[in-house]
Amino acid sequence: xxxxxxxxxxxxxxxxxxxxxxxxxxxxxxxxxxxxxxxxxxxxxxxxxxxxxxxxxxxxxxxxxxxxxxxxxxxxxxxxxxxxxxxxxxxxxxxxxxxxxxxxxxxxxxxxxxxxxxxxxxxxxxxxxxxxxxxxxxxxxxxxxx
Numbered sequence: 001x002x003x004x005x006x007x008x009x010x011x012x013x014x015x016x017x018x019x020x021x022x023x024x025x026x027x028x029x030x031x032x033x034x035x036x037x038x039x040x041x042x043x044x045x046x047x048x049x050x051x052x053x054x055x056x057x058x059x060x061x062x063x064x065x066x067x068x069x070x071x072x073x074x075x076x077x078x079x080x081x082x083x084x085x086x087x088x089x090x091x092x093x094x095x096x097x098x099x100x101x102x103x104x105x106x107x108x109x110x111x112x113x114x115x116x117x118x119x120x121x122x123x124x125x126x127x128x129x130x131x132x133x134x135x136x137x138x139x140x141x142x143x144x145x146x
Contacts, residue, residue: 001070001072001079001082001084001102002072002077002078002079003072003074003077003079003098003099003100003101003102004024004070004094004096004097004098005029005085005095005096005097006086006094006095007027007094007095007097007099008010008028008093008094009021009022009060009093009094009095011090011093018090020060020062020090020093022058022060022062023058023095024121026100029055029058029095030145031121032120032121032122033119033121034055034120034122034123035119035120035122035123035124036117036118036119036120037117037118037120037124038115038116038117038118039106039115039116039118040113040114040115040116041064041066041106041107041108041113041114041116042108042113043108043109043110043111043112043113044107044108044109044145045107045108046106046107046117046134046145047106047107047134048059048069048087048104048105048106048107048132048133048142048143049071049103049104049105049106049131049132049133049134049136049139050103050104050105050129050131051073051100051102051103051130051131051132052100052101052103052120052128052130053100053101053128053129053130054079054100054122054128055065055100055120055122055128056097056098056099056120056121057096057097057098057104057118057119057120057121058095058096058097058102058118058119058120059088059095059096059098059106059116059117059118060088060093060094060095060096060099060116060117060119061088061089061090061093061114061115061116061117062090062093062115063090063112063113063114063115064089064108064109064110064112064113064114064115065087065088065089065109065110065114066087066088066089066106066107066108066109066114066116067085067086067087067106067107067109068085068086068087068088068096068105068106069083069084069085069104069105069106069141069143070083070084070085070086070098070102070103070104071083071084071102071103071104071139071140071141072084072101072102072103073101073102073103073138073139074101074102074118076139078111079111083140083141083143087109088116089110089114103132103139105134105141105143107143107144109123
């Protein structure tokens with residue numbers, strides 16, 4: 001999807017635990033730092049839909065497993081109207097960079113709560129983001145709810 005990137009992330013593990021890289025200021029895909037926050041999602045639950053007008057979000061899932069669904073809601077562009085789905089977890093540890101104008105939502109697929117890190121290029125500002133309910137008819141995707 002145009003304006004979306006999946007970047008493999010490094011993990012270093014031994015008998016004591018793991019170090020999981022997320023985002024470095026010298027990475028080619030790093031744009032800016034605004035804020036970092038973490039979301040937890042309970043098994044089977046959905047948090048959707050979100051879109052931003054200015055900021056890029058960088059997401060990774062170091063604990064649990066999440067389905068992330070993206071919809072290109074921009075009126076112009078080569079991927080306008082397209083959907084993209086990706087599963088992120090420690091075994092598929094990648095950074096998902098989402099540009100402004102792309103709608104996204106996520107669902108916990110694991111039996112334990114999933115944990116997602118988000119490094120956004122701008123701090124939270126209530127008028128900058130948009131939300132829709134998970135069951136909106138404006139996005140052609142239906143979540144499998146449990």
